[in-house]
Amino acid sequence: MRQEGHVRRYGGLIALLMLALVGCSEADRELDSPVTLEGNIFGTFYQVTMADSLTQGQVNDIEAGIQQELESVDQAMSTYRDDAELMAFNQSPLGEWQPLSDGLIDVLAISQSIAEASDGTFDITVGDLVNLWSFGPEARPEEVPSQEALNERLERVGYDAIDINSHALEARRTRDVFVDLSAIAKGHATDRVAGYLDQQGIEHYLVNLGGDLITQGYRDIDEQTAWRIGIEVPEDHEQRVQHVLPLESISVATSGDYRNYFEADGQRYSHTIDPRNGRPITHDLASVSVFHPSNAWADGWATALMVAGDEEGMAMAREHDLNVLMLVREGDHWRSEASPAFAQYFGDELVESLAIEIASAGADDRETATGD
Numbered sequence: 590m591r592q593e594g595h596v597r598r599y600g601g602l603i604a605l606l607m608l609a610l611v612g613c614s615e616a617d618r619e620l621d622s623p624v625t626l627e628g629n630i631f632g633t634f635y636q637v638t639m640a641d642s643l644t645q646g647q648v649n650d651i652e653a654g655i656q657q658e659l660e661s662v663d664q665a666m667s668t669y670r671d672d673a674e675l676m677a678f679n680q681s682p683l684g685e686w687q688p689l690s691d692g693l694i695d696v697l698a699i700s701q702s703i704a705e706a707s708d709g710t711f712d713i714t715v716g717d718l719v720n721l722w723s724f725g726p727e728a729r730p731e732e733v734p735s736q737e738a739l740n741e742r743l744e745r746v747g748y749d750a751i752d753i754n755s756h757a758l759e760a761r762r763t764r765d766v767f768v769d770l771s772a773i774a775k776g777h778a779t780d781r782v783a784g785y786l787d788q789q790g791i792e793h794y795l796v797n798l799g800g801d802l803i804t805q806g807y808r809d810i811d812e813q814t815a816w817r818i819g820i821e822v823p824e825d826h827e828q829r830v831q832h833v834l835p836l837e838s839i840s841v842a843t844s845g846d847y848r849n850y851f852e853a854d855g856q857r858y859s860h861t862i863d864p865r866n867g868r869p870i871t872h873d874l875a876s877v878s879v880f881h882p883s884n885a886w887a888d889g890w891a892t893a894l895m896v897a898g899d900e901e902g903m904a905m906a907r908e909h910d911l912n913v914l915m916l917v918r919e920g921d922h923w924r925s926e927a928s929p930a931f932a933q934y935f936g937d938e939l940v941e942s943l944a945i946e947i948a949s950a951g952a953d954d955r956e957t958a959t960g961d
Contacts, residue, residue, distance in 0.1 A: 615645055615646075616644060616645055616646030616649070617644050617645075617646060618644060618645045619642065619643075619644055620643050620644065620645060620648060622639075622640050622641070622642060622643075622810075623638050623639060623640045623808065624638070624639050624643055624648055625637070625638045625639075626638075626639075626648070626651070626652050626655065628655075628656070628659075630659045630660075630663060630778075630798075631659075631662075631663060631667070631774070631775060631778070631798075631799065632669075633775075633798070633799030633800075634797075634798075634799060635655075635659065635782070635796075635797065635798045635799070636795075636796075636797040637655060637782065637786070637794065637795070637796050637797075638794060638795045638797075638808075639651075639786070639791050639793065639794045640793035640794070640806065640807060640808055640809065640810055641790075641791050641792055641793050641794075641810075647789075650789075651786070651789055651791070654785050654789065655782055655785060658778070658781045658782055658785050659778055659781075659782065661692070661781075662692065662774060662777060662778040662781060663778075665690055665692055665693045666692075666693060666696065666770045666774040666777070667774075668716065668769055668770075668771065674689065674690060674693055675693065675768060675770060678693075678760070678762075678768065679716075679762075679767050679768055681761070681762065683761075683762055683763060683764065683765060684761060684762075684763060685761055686752075686754070686757075686759040686760070686761045687759055687760060687761060688758060688759050689758055689759060689760055690758070691758065692777065692781070694753065694755055694758050694759075694760065695755075695777070695885075696770055696773055696774060696777045696885060697713070697751065697753050697760055697768075698753055698755050699773065699777075699883075699885050699886060699889060700713045700748070700770070700773055700889060701713075701748060701751065701753060703773075703886070703889040703890055703893055704748040704893075705748075706893075706905075706909060707890075707893035707894075707896075707897065707905060709748065709864055709865055710863070710864070710865070710892075710893045710894075710896040710897045710901075710902075710905075711772070711864075711889055711890070711892050711893035711896065712746065712747070712748045712864035713748060713751070713768050713769060713770055713772070713773070714745070714746050714747055714748055714750060714751065714766035714767065714768055714769075714864075715746055715769060715862055715864045716766075716767035716768060716769030717742045717745050717746065717766070717767045718739075718742050718743070718746060718862050718864065718867050719769055719771075719860075719862055720767070721734050721738060721739070721742050721867075722734065722860075722862060722869065739867045739868070740867075742867060743866075743867045745764065745765055745766050745767065746766065746864055746867070747764065747766065750762055750763050750764035750766045751763075751766070751768065772844075772888065772889060772892040773885055773888045773889040773892070775798055775799055775801050775888060776801050776840075776842050776883075776884040776885040776886070776887060776888025776889065777884070777885040777888075778798055778801075779796055779798045779801045779802070779803050779840065779884040779885075779888075780803065780840075780883055780884050780885050782796045782798065782803075783796050783803045783805065783840075783884075786805070787805070791805075792805065792806045793805060793806030793807050793808070793810055794806065795808065795816045800842075800843060801840070801841075801842045801884050801887075801888060802818055802836070802840060802841050802842075802884075803839070803840035803841075803884050804816040804818075804836040804837065804838060804839060804840070805838050806838070807837075815835035815836060815837045816835070816836050816837070817833055817834065817835050817836070818833070818834055818836055818841065819831075819832070819833050819834075820832040820833075820834065820843070820876075820878055820914065820916070821843075821876075822916070822923065831916065831923065831925070832914070832925065832943050832945070834935065834939075835935075835939075836880075838882075839880055839881070839882060839934075840880070840881055840882065840883065840884035840887050841878050841879065841880045841881075841884075841887060842878070842879055842881075842884055842887035842888040842890075842891045843876055843877065843878040843879075843891060844861065844876065844877055844891035844892050844894070844895040845875060845876035845877075845895070861892070861895050861896060862896075863896050864896070870895065870896055870898070872898035872899065873898075873899060873917050873918040873919070874894075874895060874898050874899040874902065874915060874916075874917055874918075875916050875917065875918050875923070876895075876915070876916045877891050877894045877895050877902060877913060877914070877915045877916075878891065878913070878914045878915075879891045879894065879911060879912065879913050880912040880913070880914075880931070880934065881911070881912065890911060890913075893905070894906060894911075894913060894915075899915055899917045899926065902915070903915065903926065903928065903948045906928040906930070906948075907928060907929065907948065910930050911928055911930060912928060912930040912931050912933075912934050913927060913928040913930070913931060914926075914927045914928075914931055914945070915927070924946065925943065925944065925945040925946065926945070926946045926947075926948055927940065927945050927946070927947055927948065928947070928948055929947060929948070931945075931947070932947050
């Protein structure tokens with residue numbers, strides 16, 4: 590009986606050892622490149638593709654880290670979570686400084702900088718107007734607000750009602766404004782994921798967070814080929830790529846008026862609200878893509894230029910040396926127009942091959958890469 594007990598004990602130890610060895614070998618297993626991780630956050634998707642040589646164990650750890658970064662942003666900046674840090678700030682007493690997290694302070698500061706530079710076409714206090722037009726968490730009926738209701742909400746809009754002390758990590762509301770970071774928080778989250786990958790030593794990746802993209806290194810390390818992204822035709826009934834562009838260690842954010850809208854009395858109302866008049870935009874600019882080292886900055890500027898329209902927006906792009914590509918409606922066709930910084934980054938040869946016009950100083954004085 591004693592001998593049988595020893596046999597069972599040793600047999601159990603051997604089984605546990607074998608399981609441990611199997612677990613170790615699985616974690617150490619080298620994965621084929623590239624490796625893609627996918628999931629959902631902020632009501633949209635995320636996709637992270639890495640071209641580095643990685644083991645299963647490394648990928649498991651990276652996936653958990655990415656989820657933690659995204660959850661941290663959601664908890665700080667969502668307007669759909671009652672426990673979000675931003676919602677607490679929106680309900681804080683007027684005039685009282687509130688301690689805020691590094692990430693929230695950073696996004697507020699970037700937002701204020703873009704608001705000032707764009708003369709208010711970007712404004713994070715537009716939240717009450719977004720809610721009024723049924724595109725926010727209030728989920729109002731899809732109907733056109735009265736002018737009286739618009740005027741009431743406009744009184745509670747203005748980026749000057751937010752004071753920020755970045756050094757002390759605190760901010761305050763001086764008027765009863767509702768801060769909505771939906772036009773920039775996704776870009777910040779994209780930057781956070783990229784920063785986390787950098788910290789983990791990943792040198793070649795593409796992060797796609799609901800269409801906000803950031804790249805680093807190459808998609809094929811041996812061939813040293815760049816990551817390639819598609820700029821879609823701005824139509825609501827199909828997804829079709831208008832331009833394919835190579836990206837090397839840069840991010841891009843696109844804002845458009847063609848996917849999120851409602852119709853009332855035969856009129857289509859875009860989800861993009863002009864903070865200056867409280868109404869959805871009505872101009873011919875259908876989409877604008879901004880290329881920038883930081884996706885938060887690209888995200889905010891894309892919205893600012895989308896609100897401004899093609900002429901005013903391109904003038905801003907030139908003034909601030911922004912790398913911008915616009916798709917403008919011209920009847921049943923689309924005109925592709927880019928800033929000089931776009932041509933400088935991508936090169937005249939690519940710009941010419943894609944038939945993209947480069948905006949010159951005058952609003953109506955445009956030239957192609959051929960100089961025609």
